[in-house]
Amino acid sequence: MSTEISSAHRSHQLGRIFIYGSLIVLAAFYLMPLWVMIVTSLKSLDEIYSGSFIGLPKLITIEAWEKAWGQACIGTACDGLRPYFVNSLLMVIPAVVLSTGIGAINGYILTKWRFPGSNLVFGLLLFGCFLPFQAVILPMAQLLGKLRLSGTIPGLVLVHTVYGISFTTLFFRNYFITIPDELTRAAQIDGAGFFRIFFSVMLPASLPIIVVSCIWQFTQIWNDFLFGVSFTAGQSSPITVALNNIVNVTMGRKQYNVDMAAAMIAAIPTLIVYVVAGRYFVRGLTAGAVKG
Amino acid sequence: MSTLEIDRVRKSYASLEVLKEVSISIGTGDFLVLLGPSGCGKSTLLNMIAGLETITGGEIRIAGKVVNNLSPKDRDIAMVFQSYALYPTMTVRQNIEFGMKIRGLPAAERDKAVKIAADLLQMSHLLDRKPSQLSGGQRQRVAMGRAIVRQPKLFLFDEPLSNLDAKLRVDMRTEIKRLHARLGTTIVYVTHDQIEAMTLATRVAVMKDGVVQHLDEPQAVYDRPANVYVARFVGSPAMNIIPGVLEVNGSTVSAVINVANRPAASISGMSLSGDAARKYAGKKVLVGIRPENFSITTGNARPTVSVDIDVVEPTGPDTLVVFQLGGVEVTARLPPKQANAGQEAILSVDTSKVVIFDADTETRID
Numbered sequence: 001m002s003t004e005i006s007s008a009h010r011s012h013q014l015g016r017i018f019i020y021g022s023l024i025v026l027a028a029f030y031l032m033p034l035w036v037m038i039v040t041s042l043k044s045l046d047e048i049y050s051g052s053f054i055g056l057p058k059l060i061t062i063e064a065w066e067k068a069w070g071q072a073c074i075g076t077a078c079d080g081l082r083p084y085f086v087n088s089l090l091m092v093i094p095a096v097v098l099s100t101g102i103g104a105i106n107g108y109i110l111t112k113w114r115f116p117g118s119n120l121v122f123g124l125l126l127f128g129c130f131l132p133f134q135a136v137i138l139p140m141a142q143l144l145g146k147l148r149l150s151g152t153i154p155g156l157v158l159v160h161t162v163y164g165i166s167f168t169t170l171f172f173r174n175y176f177i178t179i180p181d182e183l184t185r186a187a188q189i190d191g192a193g194f195f196r197i198f199f200s201v202m203l204p205a206s207l208p209i210i211v212v213s214c215i216w217q218f219t220q221i222w223n224d225f226l227f228g229v230s231f232t233a234g235q236s237s238p239i240t241v242a243l244n245n246i247v248n249v250t251m252g253r254k255q256y257n258v259d260m261a262a263a264m265i266a267a268i269p270t271l272i273v274y275v276v277a278g279r280y281f282v283r284g285l286t287a288g289a290v291k292g
Numbered sequence: 293m294s295t296l297e298i299d300r301v302r303k304s305y306a307s308l309e310v311l312k313e314v315s316i317s318i319g320t321g322d323f324l325v326l327l328g329p330s331g332c333g334k335s336t337l338l339n340m341i342a343g344l345e346t347i348t349g350g351e352i353r354i355a356g357k358v359v360n361n362l363s364p365k366d367r368d369i370a371m372v373f374q375s376y377a378l379y380p381t382m383t384v385r386q387n388i389e390f391g392m393k394i395r396g397l398p399a400a401e402r403d404k405a406v407k408i409a410a411d412l413l414q415m416s417h418l419l420d421r422k423p424s425q426l427s428g429g430q431r432q433r434v435a436m437g438r439a440i441v442r443q444p445k446l447f448l449f450d451e452p453l454s455n456l457d458a459k460l461r462v463d464m465r466t467e468i469k470r471l472h473a474r475l476g477t478t479i480v481y482v483t484h485d486q487i488e489a490m491t492l493a494t495r496v497a498v499m500k501d502g503v504v505q506h507l508d509e510p511q512a513v514y515d516r517p518a519n520v521y522v523a524r525f526v527g528s529p530a531m532n533i534i535p536g537v538l539e540v541n542g543s544t545v546s547a548v549i550n551v552a553n554r555p556a557a558s559i560s561g562m563s564l565s566g567d568a569a570r571k572y573a574g575k576k577v578l579v580g581i582r583p584e585n586f587s588i589t590t591g592n593a594r595p596t597v598s599v600d601i602d603v604v605e606p607t608g609p610d611t612l613v614v615f616q617l618g619g620v621e622v623t624a625r626l627p628p629k630q631a632n633a634g635q636e637a638i639l640s641v642d643t644s645k646v647v648i649f650d651a652d653t654e655t656r657i658d
Contacts, residue, residue, distance in 0.1 A: 185344050186377035190391035190438075191365035200390070204381035 041065060041260040048256050064257035068265055072258055074245045075234065081265055083235065084242035088269075090153050091238055092221045095160040100213045102161070103168020104206070108198050110169070111176040112184045122173060128166030133226045136163070144231060151233050159231060160221045167220075168213045175209040176202065211280035219270050239266045294355030294445040294478055295319050296341070301350035303336055303502075310336050311502045313350070318495055323472055323479045325489040325510075327525070328499035334482045335450060337499075341480060342448050343367050355445055365394075370439035371448040374455060376431040378423040378438075385419040388438050409437040412471075429460045436471065449481040453488065465491060486526045490514065498522045516647060520654040523580050523647065529625070531647075532581045534618040538648065540573040547579045547648065549597070549618040557597040557617075561643035568657045578654065580647035583612065586624035588631070589638045598638045601631050613637070 036053055041064050043057040051058075070080040109115075110122050140159055141150070149155030179202070187197045203210075228238040237245075243266045247259045274281070296318050303311035311333045318324045326334040339345040341352055343364035351358050359367045378387050385406055392402045410416040413433045423431055432452060439447055452468070453461045469492055472479055483489060489496045490510045497507045498521075506518035517523035523531040536547040539558070546560030559579070564572075589596050602621075603614040606628055613624045613631050624639060631637050648657045 180375050180377065182373040182375050182377035183379065185339075185342075185364075186371065186373060186438075187379070187390070188344065189342060189364045189369065189371050191394040192390075196394065201379050201381075205379075 037260045037264060041257050041264060043257055045253065045255060045257055049253070064255070065261040065265070067255075068246070068258045068262035072246050072255075072262065073251075074242050074249075077235075081239060081242055081246070081262055084237055084239045085265065087153060087236060088222060088239040091156045091160070092218060092269075095157045095164065095221050096214055096217045098157070098161040099164030099168050099217050100210065102165050103170075103213060104172045104203065104210070105198065106165065106169040107172025107174075107176045108202055110173045111179075112181065112197075112202075113194070122169070125166050125169050128163070129170060131166075133163075137226070137230050140227075141231065151231065151236055153232070153236055155231055156227065156236075156238065159227050160217075160224065163227075164217050164220065167216060171209055171213045171216070172206070175206055179205060208280055211277050215273055215277055215281050218273050222270055295353075296322075296324070296446060296478060296480065297351075297353040297356075298337070298341070299351040299353065301337070301340065301352060302348045303333070303340060303345065304348050309502060311340075311348075314499075314502070314504055315350075316495075316497055316504060316507055318478065318480075320478055321476045321494075323481065323492055323494045325493035325496050326480065326482045326499060327484070327486060327489040327496055329484055329525075332499040333502040334484075334499050338448055338450055338480060338482045341446070342369055342371050368445040369448055370442040370444040370446075371450065372432075372435045372439050372452045374451040376423070376435040376455075378431055378434055380423055383420050383422055384415070384426070384434050384437075387423070387434055388441055391438065391442055405441040406437075409440045412440065412474075413437050413467075428456050429464060432456065432464055433467075436468075440471075440475070444477065447477050447479045449479065451483055452481075453483070453485070468492060486528065490526070496526075498525060500525075515645065516656065517580070518656055520578060520580070520649050523649070527582060529583050529612060529623045532583065532617075532620070532622045533649070534579045534581065534620055534622060535651070536577060536579045536618055538569075538572045538575055538577045540569045545569055546595075547577065547646075549579065551597065551599065551618070552616050553600075554598060557595070559595045559597070559641050559643060559646065561595065562646050562648060563644070564648065565658055572648075572650075572657060576651040577657065578649040578651055579618070580649060581622075581641060582645060583623045583625035585642040585645045586613075586626065586639045587642070588626060589640045595643065596638050596640045598636055601633055601635055601637050604631060604633045 039055070039057055040048060040053065042060050042062070043051075044059065044061055044063065047058060068080060069082055071078055072080045074081075074084075106125070110118055144150045144155045144159070147155070147158075149158060183201060184197055187201050192200065222238075223240065224238070225240040225244065228241045229244070232238065232241065243262050246262050296316075298314055298316040300313045300315050301311060302309070302313055314333075314337060316324065326337060328334045336345060340347050341354075343359065343362060343366075347360050351360060353359065354367060354369070378384075379390065382390065388406050388409060389402050392405060397405075406419070407416075410419060413436060415430065415433050415437065418426060418430060418434070423434070426434065435452070449468070453464055456464060465488060468481075472492075481488075481492060493510050495507065496510050496513050498505045498513060498518075500521055506513050506522045513522060514526055517526060517531070520533055523533065534549055536549040536559075539546050539548055539560075544560050545562045545564045546558050547562070549557045549559065551557050597617065599615040599617060599622075601613055601615050605612040605614070609628075610625050611628045611631065613626050615622055615624070615637075649655060650657055
């Protein structure tokens with residue numbers, strides 16, 4: 001009896017060891033590139049060229065980070081990534097706020113104020129989710145030209161807002177459809193109008209999906225390269241374009257440490273957003289599934 | 293407090309007609325119950341009274357004033373919904389205050405109204421909770437509180453008890469009745485539960501397929517249903533509808549009903565107008581007998597029917613006895629322990645309560 005228990009116990013332990021072992025190996029495999037990036041960015045250029053990629057730096061230096069942030073040359077200007085980081089912020093904040101706000105109102109109308117043909121409108125909006133970036137570049141460039149927004153950050157804000165509406169509308173529409181219509185009816189009888197119901201009843205109840213929409217839009221817009229490279233030039237570029245220019249345009253020895261530091265600087269904001277708001281993200285994605 | 297007149301009101305969605313010329317009129321302080329199965333148009337009618345659905349044709353008047361084109365907030369009504377429809381992010385107090393805030397009432401007045409409603413519904417201790425922290429019955433109470441503070445001309449209830457369990461439903465039913473007695477406000481109440489209709493209403497409108505089948509006091513609807521549909525819908529177990537033939541002999545009207553393996557039974561003594569008696573003499577009719585209008589024959593009471601009892605279902609206070617009569621299954625409600633399955637029973641019928649229906653149109657013959 002006791003031997004049976006102990007053998008079962010042993011095989012259980014073996015299983016655990018196997019599971020944790022494979023998880024650790026896989027995690028290490030996936031973390032390897034990040035590890036290489038971090039250690040490389042903390043090494044001096046001489047050490048990189050003399051030693052291995054993977055090993056710990058002999059002498060930790062943040063010189064590469066300082067250079068990537070403030071001195072690296074992009075084209076003819078040598079101001080580092082900082083101005084482009086600011087560009088990206090100036091682009092991403094209004095674009096996220098606008099696209100989320102418009103998506104919320106769209107979702108509200110499409111669920112609580114249906115009109116003849118509203119399903120068709122929703123269907124056409126959804127179509128925008130499947131539209132590849134490449135397909136809209138040319139007409140969008142013409143539109144921006146007509147609006148005199150070519151090569152500007154407001155132009156980029158417009159592009160990302162328009163492109164994001166499909167996704168944010170989908171998010172909010174699917175969330176609001178789980179909120180019973182009786183709630184809007186009760187508010188109507190209480191005397192609330194269209195916007196009063198939206199701001200006092202619907203929005204306070206939709207925090208999870210607001211977070212999902214913001215994270216999604218922030219990641220999409222911050223990481224976008226194609227629109228950035230197509231519709232801006234020089235000083236108005238977002239950080240992704242600037243990063244590309246740093247990495248791909250080199251004079252003399254390739255500065256791996258600066259490249260790595262620059263790539264990490266470009267990635268940090270999205271990381272922060274996920275760490276801070278990640279638990280709302282999961283909650284928001286599953287909210288529609290559990291609410292009645 | 294006011295009257296409500298629904299005057300030849302129609303509703304259609306494209307080619308689909310959901311309400312066909314509905315006319316209902318009730319007085320101040322009346323409790324009107326719209327009773328019917330799902331899809332009969334009762335909730336649509338309620339939403340039209342509330343102003344949440346447009347009116348295709350006809351007029352709705354509240355306190356004599358046509359409200360067809362008024363928005364819900366201008367109709368001076370309050371509504372309680374089946375799902376309670378409490379604002380999920382607001383506390384109970386904020387829920388109750390919401391409408392008053394929109395109307396711009398000062399804080400002192402709002403507090404007073406909230407306090408009165410909370411005391412009336414015994415929920416003062418719940419005011420700072422969120423709806424998610426309340427039980428079903430408590431949520432229903434908050435929803436009623438929100439309606440009360442409005443002091444409307446008209447209360448509208450849309451199946452308010454359907455989401456509650458059986459025990460709570462009975463308690464809340466009593467509470468609604470008490471509330472109506474205390475406030476005296478005119479109420480329109482939608483339900484598919486005939487017990488709720490019987491217990492609460494001063495007027496019942498039984499609806500089917502967008503048409504009011506019968507509009508009257510609950511007892512009148514129960515005793516003299518306008519047609520077979522109403523007879524079957526109101527009352528549990530339902531009224532027995534038994535095919536028979538009407539025989540008229542001088543001033544005596546009787547219904548002859550076939551009994552399996554026995555001579556036909558003749559139930560006589562129904563009161564019928566001379567015209568109807570002449571018209572239906574010798575014709576096929578439907579005989580409506582409520583289960584409680586059968587009784588075990590004592591002495592030589594007349595008329596009697598002898599039947600073979602099929603099933604006996606004791607419910608406690610009385611026993612339901614099932615047997616075949618006129619080719620259909622018939623239920624009688626008898627005192628306990630007076631009949632056994634498989635035995636013969638001789639039953640007498642209270643003919644003053646028997647209702648006769650036309651066999652083809654299924655409407656009541658008077």
